Amino acid sequence: MEQNVLNTDLTGKVAVVTGASGTLCSIFAKALARAGAKVALLGRNMEKLKALADEIEAEGGIARGYTCNVMNKANCLQVAEDVMAELGSCDILVNGAGGNNARANTDKEYFEMADLEDDTVTFFDLDESGVEMVFDLNFIGTLLPTQAFARQMVGRPGCNILNISSMNAYLPLTKIPAYSGSKAAVTNFTQWLAVHFSKVGIRVNAIAPGFFASEQNASLLYNEGGTPTARTNKILAATPMGRFGDSEKDLVGALLFLLNNDAAGFITGILHTVLGIPGILASILTQISLYSINLNIMGCSNQAVSVDKYPLVVSLRYLSDSNSTRVQIFATCILFCFAIVAILYWYFGTEQGHAIRATGCNQQMARAQGINTNLHTVIALMISNGLVGLSGGLYAQYQGAADVNMGRGAIVIGLAAVIIGEVLFGRLCAGKNLAFAYTLFSVIGGAIIYYIVMNVVLWLKLPSDDLKLFSAIVVAVFLAIPYLKSTRKGKER
Numbered sequence: 001m002e003q004n005v006l007n008t009d010l011t012g013k014v015a016v017v018t019g020a021s022g023t024l025c026s027i028f029a030k031a032l033a034r035a036g037a038k039v040a041l042l043g044r045n046m047e048k049l050k051a052l053a054d055e056i057e058a059e060g061g062i063a064r065g066y067t068c069n070v071m072n073k074a075n076c077l078q079v080a081e082d083v084m085a086e087l088g089s090c091d092i093l094v095n096g097a098g099g100n101n102a103r104a105n106t107d108k109e110y111f112e113m114a115d116l117e118d119d120t121v122t123f124f125d126l127d128e129s130g131v132e133m134v135f136d137l138n139f140i141g142t143l144l145p146t147q148a149f150a151r152q153m154v155g156r157p158g159c160n161i162l163n164i165s166s167m168n169a170y171l172p173l174t175k176i177p178a179y180s181g182s183k184a185a186v187t188n189f190t191q192w193l194a195v196h197f198s199k200v201g202i203r204v205n206a207i208a209p210g211f212f213a214s215e216q217n218a219s220l221l222y223n224e225g226g227t228p229t230a231r232t233n234k235i236l237a238a239t240p241m242g243r244f245g246d247s248e249k250d251l252v253g254a255l256l257f258l259l260n261n262d263a264a265g266f267i268t269g270i271l272h273t274v275l276g277i278p279g280i281l282a283s284i285l286t287q288i289s290l291y292s293i294n295l296n297i298m299g300c301s302n303q304a305v306s307v308d309k310y311p312l313v314v315s316l317r318y319l320s321d322s323n324s325t326r327v328q329i330f331a332t333c334i335l336f337c338f339a340i341v342a343i344l345y346w347y348f349g350t351e352q353g354h355a356i357r358a359t360g361c362n363q364q365m366a367r368a369q370g371i372n373t374n375l376h377t378v379i380a381l382m383i384s385n386g387l388v389g390l391s392g393g394l395y396a397q398y399q400g401a402a403d404v405n406m407g408r409g410a411i412v413i414g415l416a417a418v419i420i421g422e423v424l425f426g427r428l429c430a431g432k433n434l435a436f437a438y439t440l441f442s443v444i445g446g447a448i449i450y451y452i453v454m455n456v457v458l459w460l461k462l463p464s465d466d467l468k469l470f471s472a473i474v475v476a477v478f479l480a481i482p483y484l485k486s487t488r489k490g491k492e493r
Contacts, residue, residue: 016149029052046065143189162207187208
């Protein structure tokens, strides 16, 4: 048997693969056998299972085929006993059985009123039995084999369950509501099961493939002549790698990694970024660490920053009673903000910028499309913290002094700017050709409004010592507005 790329050694282990007669799971079965496992092949087509078993054994592996209906509990329990009697207790279960049904699909991506009169299968025409079949095959077909084979795993450390979900669980594809919903159920079940079995030595994970060309979706992706369909072109246009996945090259590695107890022994239910620190917390930790760095650079806790000693970009000393000077400085600040937004807009339009935005929107989907989400998360944090550092430097110049305690309240102000901007301008930004640019400008608008509110508080001669309290109230109000709006709409309906 050839050695796998990750050197995952499954010698002596018994691996059970449901849906083994399918394209994807047959590849998984071969990979498991090559890693040293004895493989039980479960499916409905015994002829295909026998051919696959013969192929594996011709390479020097051990494999047996078993006819199994994953939607029948009694059948699953019987097959589990047969596998244990012939190969031994199950160590690895790959729940790969699944699929879709044409009766659970709509004909068109978007509903139009004219569809009610046309000979078109709309959402209202979905066949109940077809939807039930899809949910039974994907979710019940994962539940029942798990019930049957996990009994053999309980109390035996190092056992693994690997479910096959889909990226449609996170980003539903048009026309296939039942399939997307059933795979979302598999994903949620995986996370629940991971917690449930965490004390008895069983790890539970899932692989959520993106688009992989197979026999199952061939008619969807290609015309009779082999040319790509309009749907294929649309899918590839939204895929950063610009191609469909290769099952043997792009999925086997993930399979062997998650089943490797030495490499992934602490992973169950979900995959984390290196160190697993959330982005907002990472930024706060960076701010804390820079306290000591700034103290060493400055040599003391506070330092005067005067135009007499340094060529400053901004300073209160530049202000005069002249209205023209004030307008000039104000215009310069506005132009500077516009320049920053323009640079960010250009950068986030590049390939790397798109990858960062995709990581921020849906990390799992981005990872499935071949994006290094860890790297792009770090780059995003670098840009964010770099802009924070630039802002801190300009603010120190403006007020004429640098203090190590500067910025303690900046997190609240920053959050206030984002939240206020989103609440007031979010709807205006949505659906526009330059929606991302509008979103960037909305943050600036939010910051301006925040400072206007604070100045109104001071103008009303309210106690300046209570400014932080008022800041918290302002942020809380704007956080509550979207919830109150949605609650009101719900009551009106």
